[in-house]
Amino acid sequence: MAYKITDDCISCGACESECPNQAITEGDTIYKIDPAKCTECVGSNPSSKCAEVCPVDACVPDPAHKESKDQLLEKWKKIHPGETPKA
Numbered sequence: 345m346a347y348k349i350t351d352d353c354i355s356c357g358a359c360e361s362e363c364p365n366q367a368i369t370e371g372d373t374i375y376k377i378d379p380a381k382c383t384e385c386v387g388s389n390p391s392s393k394c395a396e397v398c399p400v401d402a403c404v405p406d407p408a409h410k411e412s413k414d415q416l417l418e419k420w421k422k423i424h425p426g427e428t429p430k431a
Contacts, residue, residue: 346379348406358397364388379409387420387429
């Protein structure tokens with residue numbers, strides 16, 4: 345399941361640099377996550393880095409984009425061709 349950023353976002357930008365898939369970008373008022381690029385850090389990290397670094401807990405699972413770990417890993421492989429998953 346991809347993550348999303350809620351309206352609680354304070355636009356600090358802490359999450360953007362932590363995303364291994366470059367799925368997080370600055371929106372008009374808050375940051376946003378592209379669900380097509382978000383793998384919940386599967387393939388890169390043992391846990392979702394955006395959620396770990398967010399000071400206001402605005403990075404949360406998006407129930408509109410449910411995916412299994414296998415689906416997330418396949419998405420990661422498409423984003424990072426030729427690389428070996430780390431986590």
